[in-house]
Each structure stands twice: as C-alpha cells, then as structure tokens.
Amino acid sequence: MDIQEFVANSIGRWRSQRSAHHLAFGHFEAITSEIEIIDLAVSDPAVIELCQAYRIESDEIVSPFRMSWEGQSDWEDSEAAKGTCILVPVPDRTQPNSGKLLRDRGYAEEMAAAGEYHLTADGTFVLTTAYDRAAAEEKIWFVNPNVRCRVSLIKTSAGTGVVTASFSSEIRQTGS
Amino acid sequence: MDIQEFVANSIGRWRSQRSAHHLAFGHFEAITSEIEIIDLAVSDPAVIELCQAYRIESDEIVSPFRMSWEGQSDWEDSEAAKGTCILVPVPDRTQPNSGKLLRDRGYAEEMAAAGEYHLTADGTFVLTTAYDRAAAEEKIWFVNPNVRCRVSLIKTSAGTGVVTASFSSEIRQTGS
Numbered sequence: 001m002d003i004q005e006f007v008a009n010s011i012g013r014w015r016s017q018r019s020a021h022h023l024a025f026g027h028f029e030a031i032t033s034e035i036e037i038i039d040l041a042v043s044d045p046a047v048i049e050l051c052q053a054y055r056i057e058s059d060e061i062v063s064p065f066r067m068s069w070e071g072q073s074d075w076e077d078s079e080a081a082k083g084t085c086i087l088v089p090v091p092d093r094t095q096p097n098s099g100k101l102l103r104d105r106g107y108a109e110e111m112a113a114a115g116e117y118h119l120t121a122d123g124t125f126v127l128t129t130a131y132d133r134a135a136a137e138e139k140i141w142f143v144n145p146n147v148r149c150r151v152s153l154i155k156t157s158a159g160t161g162v163v164t165a166s167f168s169s170e171i172r173q174t175g176s
Numbered sequence: 177m178d179i180q181e182f183v184a185n186s187i188g189r190w191r192s193q194r195s196a197h198h199l200a201f202g203h204f205e206a207i208t209s210e211i212e213i214i215d216l217a218v219s220d221p222a223v224i225e226l227c228q229a230y231r232i233e234s235d236e237i238v239s240p241f242r243m244s245w246e247g248q249s250d251w252e253d254s255e256a257a258k259g260t261c262i263l264v265p266v267p268d269r270t271q272p273n274s275g276k277l278l279r280d281r282g283y284a285e286e287m288a289a290a291g292e293y294h295l296t297a298d299g300t301f302v303l304t305t306a307y308d309r310a311a312a313e314e315k316i317w318f319v320n321p322n323v324r325c326r327v328s329l330i331k332t333s334a335g336t337g338v339v340t341a342s343f344s345s346e347i348r349q350t351g352s
Contacts, residue, residue, distance in 0.1 A: 017202060019195030021345045026193060028206040120298055143313075147338050149327060153319060162323050167343030169197045 001123040002096060003089045007063040009142060010037050013173040016071070018150075020166035031081055033071025035170065040064040046086050050104050054114060056090055061102075064088045089117070101127055134163070146172040177299040178272060179265045183239040185318060186213050189349040192247070194326075196342035207257055209247025211346065216240040222262050226280050230290060232266055237278075240264045265293070277303055309333050322348040 013036050020029040040047055047064045051057070064086065071081035083105070091099040098118035105113070115129035115136070124141040137153045150168040155161060189212050196205040216223055223240045227233070240262065247257035259281070267275040274294035281289070291305035291312070300317040313329045326344040331337060 015202075017197040017199070017204065017341075019197070019204060019206075019343060021193040021195070021343075023193070023345060023347060026191075026208065028193065028195060028204075030195075030204040030206075032202065120296060122296060122302075126298075137319075143329060143331075143338055143341075147341075149329075149341060151325060151327065151343065153325075162319055162345075165193075165319075165323075165325060165343075165345035167195060167197075167327065167341075169199060169338075169341035171199060 001119055003091060003099070003117070003119065003125075004063045006119060006123075006125055007039070007065055007089065009145065010148070011039055011065070012037060014148065014170040015173055016069075016168045016170045018071075018166055018168040020164055022164055023162055027075075029073055029075045029166075031071050031073045033069050033081060034173075035067065035069045037065055037067050040066055040086065046104070047088055050086055050088055050102050054100075054102050056088075056102065060090050061088050062091060103129075177295055179267060179275065179293070179295065179301075180239045182295060182299075182301055183215070183241055183265065185321065186324070187215055187241070188213060190324065190346040191349055192245070192344045192346045194247075194342055194344040196340055198340055199338055203251075205249055205251045205342075207247050207249045209245050209257060210349075211243065211245045213241055213243050216242055216262065222280070223264055226262055226264055226278050230266075230276075230278050232264075232278065236266050237264050238267060279305075307333065310339070 013034065016033045016035050018031040018033065042058050042061060042064060044064065051061060066084060066086050068084040073081055086104045088102040089099060090102060101115045101117045103113050113129050113131060115127045117125060117127045119125055124139050127138040129136045135155045138150065140148060140150045142148050148170040150170065152166045153162050154164040156163060189210065192209045192211050194207040218234050218237060218240060220240065227237060242260060242262050244260040249257055262280045264278040265275055266278060277291045277293045279289050289305050289307060291303045293301060293303045295301055300315050303314040305312045310333055311331045314326065316324060316326045318324050324346040326346065328342045329338050330340040332339060
C-alpha cells in the first residue's frame with residue numbers, strides 16, 4: 001500500500017470511539033466523535049499556503065486532505081473536542097513508502113507541525129511528530145475497508161516516557 | 177526480534193489499563209488489571225501436557241510461559257476478570273519469525289486454542305486465533321522496555337465484522 005492508496009481508503013465519514021489512558025494517574029477518558037476526511041486539490045489555496053510555509057514545491061506532494069472532527073468527552077475538564085486540519089503528504093523521492101506529513105496544526109500542541117511517516121509491509125501507517133515539549137507517535141491501520149484502528153502515544157520530548165496512550169476504533173458511516 | 181526475545185522482554189509484572197469498545201452499541205468498558213508473565217521450563221508437566229494435546233514434540237517449542245491476570249471492570253454485567261493460562265510458541269521450521277502459539281484456554285472462549293503468530297519487521301507480535309464462533313486478532317508491541325501496547329479485535333467467525341476492539345497499555349511494575 002502506498003500513501004495515495006492509504007489516503008484514498010481513508011476518505012469518508014467515520015464514527016470514532018476513542019479511549020485515552022492517562023498513564024501517570026491511571027485515568028480513563030472516553031471520547032465519541034465524528035470524523036470527516038475529504039480530499040483536496042493540490043491547487044487548493046490552503047494547501048499551497050501550507051507548502052509555502054515549509055518551502056515545499058507542489059510537484060513534491062501527493063493526496064492532500066482535510067480532516068475535521070467533532071466529539072464529546074466524558075472528562076469534565078476537557079475542552080470541546082472539535083477541530084479541523086489540513087494534511088499534506090510529501091513522499092521521499094528515494095523511499096516512496098516514507099516521507100513527511102505537513103499539518104497546519106498538531107494534535108499535542110496547537111501549532112503547525114511536520115511529522116515523519118512510513119508505511120509498513122502490512123499496511124500500517126506510522127507517524128512520528130516532534131513538538132517543543134512532547135513527541136507523538138501514531139499508528140493507523142485498516143482492519144477491513146470500513147474499520148480503522150488508531151493508536152496514539154504522547155511522550156515527553158526526550159521520547160522516553162509515555163504520558164498518554166490512546167486508541168480509536170473508527171467505523172465508516174454510510175450515506176450522506 | 178525473534179519470539180524468544182519477545183517473550184523474554186515480556187517476563188514480569190505489568191499494570192494494565194484496558195479499554196474495550198463494544199462497537200455495535202458504542203459502549204466503552206474500562207478494565208484495570210495486574211498481569212504477571214513468568215517463564216516456564218520446556219519440561220514443565222503442564223507444558224508437556226499441552227504439547228501432547230496438540231501432538232507437538234518438546235524439541236519443536238521455545239520459551240513457554242504462564243500469564244496470569246486479575247482485574248476489575250467498570251461494566252456491572254462483566255464477570256470477574258481473573259485467570260491464568262499457559263502459552264507455548266511453536267516456531268515454523270522454515271520461517272522462524274512465525275509459527276503457532278498453543279494456549280490452554282482462549283480469551284474469546286474458555287477452551288484450548290492454537291493461534292498463528294508472526295513478528296513484523298518493526299517488532300510487532302501479531303496473533304490470529306480462530307474459534308468456533310469468533311476470530312481474534314491481536315497485536316502487541318513494545319514502546320520501550322517498560323511499556324507495552326496491545327490491540328485485540330474480536331470478529332465474527334467469518335472474519336468480516338469487528339465486534340469488539342480493545343486496547344491495553346501495560347506498564348512494567350518494579351519491585352517484587
């Protein structure tokens with residue numbers, strides 16, 4: 001599977017159950033959300049703007065997409081889990097199953113971020129992103145065309161300690 | 177990583193946070209448990225008995241171990257999550273990174289079960305087990321020597337529908 005196929009398989013509306021494990025104090029958080037993933041044109045102004053911020057040429061990118069989510073958490077202290085971001089894969093010229101993923105805002109911190117991705121032989125998308133004060137490691141794979149699993153780890157910036165481990169099961173929604 | 181190394185890295189006491197997603201009705205279940213994994217001798221009578229049940233010779237097996245767990249679920253209908261089982265890897269002669277895993281009882285049904293495992297290039301242990309009325313697919317990987325992640329999927333026996341998706345984050349406990 002290449003990144004174009006992985007993105008194409010991801011396009012659609014998904015219902016997500018996500019559990020976050022806050023490891024230091026053993027807390028479970030449950031989040032239910034709707035996720036929408038739509039493909040964007042390489043010529044989309046927002047895509048061009050993001051590429052320019054990273055000095056990436058348009059002919060280096062493939063399969064840009066927008067991901068939007070809106071969810072509810074059972075944790076009273078949590079903020080409203082609603083947002084949208086643009087993601088742009090930039091495959092390596094020499095190793096097409098790996099590359100950079102540009103994002104106009106990150107998960108762990110509200111800022112633009114470029115992560116490093118690769119696709120494993122069994123079709124798992126692995127993304128690592130370094131932030132100022134944290135590092136994120138994410139694995140996404142399809143169980144079947146209509147079920148995705150996603151494991152996200154937030155680590156301390158040194159990368160040694162795992163602060164939060166979360167798991168999403170995502171079911172494709174049919175209809176409009 | 178080979179299966180011997182994977183089992184050796186797993187020996188110890190672990191504190192587990194597990195979230196189960198019951199997908200049909202969007203239910204979240206939270207389970208906190210203690211897991212203990214100890215290595216067994218190839219000559220252990222219980223190991224020999226399990227091998228005999230599957231007509232496996234002792235010289236075909238490596239790194240037998242016992243896993244015991246005791247946990248508490250927040251789901252009132254759930255049974256006490258306590259148990260123990262013996263697991264015996266039987267590597268393929270020709271493909272040492274894959275093989276069978278014998279188990280004297282299964283997760284999804286309370287009976288002996290033999291699953292098929294393989295280790296991926298990035299060190300993920302993948303186990304699939306077919307039961308009479310269900311199929312289980314499990315992935316386990318180390319984030320660091322003291323943190324394991326485990327994703328378990330219970331599917332219908334035809335393997336198409338996912339019934340339950342669960343995720344465990346396991347932290348090694350130090351001391352005795």
